[in-house]
Amino acid sequence: MNDPELQEFVNLQRSAEDEDFTETRSMRRARTVFDFVEIATFTVLIILLLSCFFLRHAVVEGASMDQTLADGQHLIISDFLYSPKNGDIIVFQPLNAESTAPLIKRVIATEGQTVQMQDGVVFVNGVAISEPYVYLDGEISPDHANYPETLIPEGYVFVLGDHRNNSKDSRYEEIGLVDVRSILGRVILRVTPFSKFGAVN
Numbered sequence: 001m002n003d004p005e006l007q008e009f010v011n012l013q014r015s016a017e018d019e020d021f022t023e024t025r026s027m028r029r030a031r032t033v034f035d036f037v038e039i040a041t042f043t044v045l046i047i048l049l050l051s052c053f054f055l056r057h058a059v060v061e062g063a064s065m066d067q068t069l070a071d072g073q074h075l076i077i078s079d080f081l082y083s084p085k086n087g088d089i090i091v092f093q094p095l096n097a098e099s100t101a102p103l104i105k106r107v108i109a110t111e112g113q114t115v116q117m118q119d120g121v122v123f124v125n126g127v128a129i130s131e132p133y134v135y136l137d138g139e140i141s142p143d144h145a146n147y148p149e150t151l152i153p154e155g156y157v158f159v160l161g162d163h164r165n166n167s168k169d170s171r172y173e174e175i176g177l178v179d180v181r182s183i184l185g186r187v188i189l190r191v192t193p194f195s196k197f198g199a200v201n
Contacts, residue, residue, distance in 0.1 A: 054080040056185055058091045058102065064161035064168065065089070065104055067135045069200065074192040075104075077185030084110050084157045084180055086124065089187040089200055092159075092178050102184060105159035105169050106133070111180075115158045117147035117171070122160070133162045133201070140165040147171055155180050 060073045068089070069075070077091050084090065088107045093100065109115035109124050116123040120140050122131060139145075144165075152158055156177040161167025169175055190200050 054078055055188075056091075058104065058184070058187070060104055061101065063166055064163050065106075066163040066166070068106075068133050068162045069104065069187075069190070072192075073190055073196075075187050075200070076189040076191060078188050079183065079185035082183070082186055084183065084186075086110060086113075086129075090157075090159065090178075091184045091187065093182045093184060094175055095179060095182055096174050096176055103168075103175070104187070105161050105167070105178075107157050108160050108170075109152050109158040111152050111154045111156060114149055114151050115147065116149040117145065120145040120164065123149075135163045136165055137163075138165050144171045152177065157183075 056077050056079075058075045058077050060069045060071055060075065062071055075091075084107050086107055086109065089104065090107055091102050091104050094103055108122060108129075113125055114123075116126075122129050150158070156179055158170045159175075159178050160169045160171070170177055187200050190196055190198060
């Protein structure tokens with residue numbers, strides 16, 4: 001084989017190798033794009049399923065939960081296998097109030113417990129509870145600083161707002177005790193503002 005023929009053979013080999021390399025690189029890119037699309041699609045489906053069956057979205061309206069939650073903040077709530085517990089922050093649909101907008105309050109007492117307020121101090125089962133979350137920007141009116149000892153019946157909870165002197169809650173006749181069937185879910189995550197993203201206590 002003379003030199004021109006050898007050079008042509010080598011050139012053909014290199015060309016074939018370049019084509020194989022280019023094809024392999026293209027296949028890798030295509031596979032990467034496909035994997036990304038597959039993962040993104042799966043993630044969206046999971047989020048949709050969670051939203052439909054386990055998670056819901058809620059927005060804080062008003063100042064009744066200052067300084068724990070602020071007006072306009074976005075929350076994720078869940079009622080999946082949920083049973084109310086003392087201290088939970090819940091979203092519920094008021095049954096007796098004129099407005100049907102969901103309310104956000106904190107569970108203070110559950111069925112079978114007694115609750116009482118004396119001069120703003122809350123007693124559950126006769127014991128004063130610690131409430132580091134309570135926010136006061138003034139005095140509570142005497143009408144709402146006291147609440148007679150009440151046994152919470154089955155299927156109900158007693159709720160209060162953390163902004164204790166600026167909250168319509170179980171102390172008020174139009175709200176009263178909350179039927180657990182009206183609870184839309186427990187607050188599990190604050191989404192916005194992003195600087196405060198995370199669980200809510």
